[in-house]
Amino acid sequence: MRFHRALPPLLLPFVLPLVLLLGAPAAAPVPAAAAAPCKPGSGPKLAGRDLRDAELPADLSCADLRNAKLDGLTVRSPLTRADLRGASLRGTDFLSRPQMEGADFREADLTEASFPYARAAGADFRGAKLEDASLFYAELEGADLSGATMVRAKAYQGQFDGAKLVGTDLSDADVYYADLRRADLTEARAEGARLYNSTMIDTVFRKAHLARARLDSGALAGAVFEGADLTGTELRTVRARGASFRDATMTGAVMSGADLADAVFTGAELTRADLREATGARLTGSKGVPADLPAVTDKNCAPGSGQNYAGQDLTGVTEWPRDLTCADLSRAKLDGADLGSVVLDRALLRGASLKGVTLRSAKGADLSGANLGRAKLNSAELTGAKLVGADLRDVEASSLKAEGADFGRARLDRADLSHAELQDAVFRGATLMGAEVSSAKLRGATFQDADVTDLAADYAQDADFSGASSRLAPGWIVFWAVVGALAALTVVGIGRRRVRRRRQAREAAERSAAEFARLRGIRDEEITRLGEAIDAYDEETHVSREGDSGRHDVRDWHLALDAYEEAKAALEAARSRGDLAVVAKLVEKGHSALRRLRERGPKDELT
Template sequence: MSTTLQMLDQGSLRHILEAHNLFKLRKAGGRIANLSYIDLTDMKLEGVDLSDANLTGARLYGASLRDANFTRANLYGCDLRNADLRFARFDRADLRGACLRGANLTAASLIGTDLREGMIAFKDEKQGLRLMKHEKRAGELDHAIFNGADLSGARMNGMQAVSADFRDANLAGAVMSQAKLRKANLSGANLTGADLNGADVSGADLTGTVMVETQTSGCNLREADTTGTLDTPKEVFIDERPLRDFVALHEDWAKTGGAKGSRQVLSGVDFRLAGDLRKRVLTMLEADGAILFGLDLSGIELQGANLINADLRRCNLAGADLRGARLIGAKLTHANLTGTNLGPLDLGGGRLMRSDLSRAHLSHANLSNADLTRARMLEAVTEHVIDKGCNYMLAERA
């Protein structure tokens, strides 16, 4: 940055942070942190709580800020280039004019964050008002990493994010009108209800992107890869009967051991409008390649089901029974598998059917307290999973 910023020694910074902590605890001697126009280049502040703090125009170039809390903080015009911001929280923060070029915000939370452009003017005796500038244009997100980040409801009108990484990010309801997203990676991102009016998304990777009710008027999609994009679901009919009828037939078959109903093969079917599937008994269902994106499947029974290559991204599978299920190549990114049973299914006579998640995509999934006893997980993608209380070590991973 061209503007001279104030340097702080470690003692002064520690005093400011201690006073801010007292402020957050509502204790005597507390004072909200004011780090505006302070140079904190390469500072190591992992896990620091600077929620509600003032960091206007501060320089945090290359700083280590993993797990930091900037909720509601004022980071207007802040220099965050190349900073490590993995798992940091910026919910409802003011990041207008901030430069995040090359910053790593993997799995960060930026719900309702303001990322629009903005500039800061300084009073100068010789030049009058003078703009503070970074090395390039302010508000730039070029090459920034938002892999798996939550940007729902964020305001990013007119932002520049050329070649930025938004893989598997949640951009539901985000305002990105007039944004420059050339060659950005938006594969697997959730753009439900997002505003992309007038945006430049040319050459971008939109494979598997969810674009339900996404506004794209005047959006430049030239040379963008839209393979496998999910749009607004439509009611599924089979032989002029609604899908929910066939789900009910299969449930009757599963509950009565075949005495009623009939086993269903629903490969490649879109279940998003199939009705309430919570706690349904769908044992041995054939649903390979099916679309179940974002559904609440909590408590569902899918023992021995064929879910090969199924789309289960952002599904709620908490407490589900998936013993012996075949989930080879299934998409489970951001899925909630809390307490899910993925152990072996006892077929009697000493025979066991093991759950198979080989080559499944589990990035950012929540596996807390899940049972993975003897589950096959060969070549499964497990980046940034939450596995507290999960017997992950009992799965076959090699």
């Protein structure tokens, strides 16, 4: 505490009144009654007016500007609670942070209008046209823009907290760094829109169209994307804890580095999606296979505890995530898949169809009962894997690393396991007929009750086939079966040849008869056409009525008639293809006679 020296007593009479005067509290002013808001349309009456060349009132609050024309104007007047329904405001410039709170712009045309920093909380823009409009930094809290068209609009850093944008078209719009908390964008169209770095906490995008949009680095906690189209959408590094992507289409979406803790992906289509370095992602119930998944950090995870693709047909997948550690692929269909770059360690592949598949790493995986026929496992890592009862016939597994793997009761017929590392592997009850383990490392490997018929084990190290069995090689069985079959065929062959010759002769006769019938029909049609040609010539020249009048040379006429009659008789008597050739010559003879008649024409009459 600081102490001051006391004032001289002579100054007290002068100082005390001054202190009392200055220290006395001022009387509080009586607040005026708050003015009631005006009623929309109760201000200046300008409905339907063309105001493009008019001087606007200084205050247009609550003005009636329905269907008015203000295109291209510079508007400085306040428009609080003004009624601008259906107004034309194309290219209109609103200056000085325009006041538009509660204004009604329903169905208004604001194409290319400019109202940055606008104070338009609670305004109604339903059905308005806002293409290429500039409303950046605008305050639109609680505004209703449902059904509005905002294509290419510039609304960056705008305040849309609690706004309604149901069915709004935001295609290619700039809405980045905006506040969209609790906004409703149900069924909005925002293809190609830029909403990056925006706050979208609890925002609703249900059934919205967001293909190729940018939402990267946005705050999306609790956001709802149910049924939305997010094809190719950028969601990189978003913070989407508890967001719902239920039934969304997210093909090719990029979510690398995103925080997806507690997010829901049930029914979401994630084909070719990128989830590299995403955290907290649980894709339970999703569809499709992402191109990239977060790396599994727990290498001791339980088989099947990772991504779940059990029972799915994945044969059409062309892009695979690099890490499917502990994934559940039991009973999945992966025939012909190239999984050479995929880590499948501790994955669950029981009963999966893996015919012709290429594998590289499946350490500790469970492939019991899987079908790996003709699979390519050269230099693959299967250490500690379970292949009990698996079908490995004709696999290519040279230099396979499968120490401690369990091949119990597996089918390994004709499998190539040369140079494989199979120390402590278990082949109990397995079938290795015609398989090859040449130069393989077999120390500690167990072949109890295995079938090693015709097994090639040249230079195999530490091989111990005690307890294994070998039967008659399949080659000898086939040989004696062939000998017996040849003997039976020799007895039966002669009789079959006789039957075959008779059948061939009968078939040849049937083909010949069919061909004769076809040619006979053709000749019959040719005779008919010759008769029609004769009738037509007689109709033109009346040669049959005038006869030997001297006007016609009837010699060729009679030749044509004779050829027609002879052809009919020859066809009736025809029994071979040679007889039909005679008919064809007679028909041609008749046509030749008619051609000569037409070339000469009737003789000129003597006058």
